[in-house]
Amino acid sequence: MTSLGLVMFFLSCVIFQAFPVSSSNYAGLFPDLYQFSCPQANEIVMSVLEEAIAKDPRMAASLLRLHFHDCFVQGCDASILLDKSSAFKSEKDAVPNKNSLRGFEVIDEIKAKLEQVCPHTVSCADILALAARDSVVLSGGPYWEVPLGRRDSKTANFKKANINIPAPNSTIQNLISLFNRQGLTEEDLVALSGGHTIGMARCVSFKQRLYNQNRDNLPDATLEKTYYNALKSVCPTSGGDSNISPLDVGSPVRFDNTYFKLLLWGKGLLNSDEVLLSGNVKKTKELVKSYAEKEALFFHQFAKSMVKMGNISPLTELKDEIRKNCRRVN
Numbered sequence: 001m002t003s004l005g006l007v008m009f010f011l012s013c014v015i016f017q018a019f020p021v022s023s024s025n026y027a028g029l030f031p032d033l034y035q036f037s038c039p040q041a042n043e044i045v046m047s048v049l050e051e052a053i054a055k056d057p058r059m060a061a062s063l064l065r066l067h068f069h070d071c072f073v074q075g076c077d078a079s080i081l082l083d084k085s086s087a088f089k090s091e092k093d094a095v096p097n098k099n100s101l102r103g104f105e106v107i108d109e110i111k112a113k114l115e116q117v118c119p120h121t122v123s124c125a126d127i128l129a130l131a132a133r134d135s136v137v138l139s140g141g142p143y144w145e146v147p148l149g150r151r152d153s154k155t156a157n158f159k160k161a162n163i164n165i166p167a168p169n170s171t172i173q174n175l176i177s178l179f180n181r182q183g184l185t186e187e188d189l190v191a192l193s194g195g196h197t198i199g200m201a202r203c204v205s206f207k208q209r210l211y212n213q214n215r216d217n218l219p220d221a222t223l224e225k226t227y228y229n230a231l232k233s234v235c236p237t238s239g240g241d242s243n244i245s246p247l248d249v250g251s252p253v254r255f256d257n258t259y260f261k262l263l264l265w266g267k268g269l270l271n272s273d274e275v276l277l278s279g280n281v282k283k284t285k286e287l288v289k290s291y292a293e294k295e296a297l298f299f300h301q302f303a304k305s306m307v308k309m310g311n312i313s314p315l316t317e318l319k320d321e322i323r324k325n326c327r328r329v330n
Helices: 003-013 041-055 059-071 104-117 124-138 158-164 172-181 186-197 203-211 225-234 258-264 271-278 282-293 295-309
Strands: 200-202 244-246
Touching (some): 059 295, 172 271, 186 271, 200 203, 271 282
16 A cells, blocks of 8 residues: 555544534535545645655645635635735735745645646645645644635735734734634634644744843743753854744654643743743633643644634635636736
8 A cells, every 4th residue: 555545544544533514614615625526636635745744844834834824814815825926015025924934836736736637626725725734634633624615816915914924922912813803712822823833933033032032131031941041052142043943842743732731841932832821811821731731622623723714714706716826816
């Protein structure tokens, strides 16, 4: 049996762990949309991802992040994939994304293979949603049914990309506000933040915590001392902004609940991670502790919140399009 076959066999064996969704709750989106029009879609996405993540385990986190950064800007419409044009600035050049987002070539490869087999059928926005789910599965995380049927935007929104995506130095109030704006709750915020159980962050994203947390030339007092000293070796006071460190130093390429355990131990990397626990919001603090204790509870809520996030303002009207090339409008 091929390695892809083993993955698909594994998924069929653990189907009881899947988190089904009711299509009636997501107007215009249906998990079985491509059952007849492109029955190979799931297998094609999984096969490309399996190879890409085997070559570069960081790619799983990068693709999960692409979906998140797409949905928080004018909805889940693949606007994040558009290159700049004479008509608009690209979201790729916005501050939260520039020199940071990865995985565009993997999406290109998936799209090219899908266009060969079932042309003009599977949208780039749906590819992002499926790639995010399968990246989590291949990293050891939960499986869930992905409602499908999003169409692709014909424009990007550079301004909203600079405003809507939470910054790594966000306060808990900033985070709650930005998530509420998208129709997401504090429970969604904490669960989706758990996506940081995989992936890396650049030094520029956490340097403030090491050297000038409150503009007093002192480090963040919540950082555990040994962890703090290790981070200083990766991220010096000057230079090194592109040096990277794991968001979850315990198991950086495995999707589990270690991220939450590390927060309890003072080993959360970003300020936006730490404030879930120290931001004086009872609900988020309790959820961090619950997810640290019960991985199954985290997995269940993460899957539920990913479906909810994937339903932020999807384009389902025929006036929108299915791009042939995810980087440009037809």
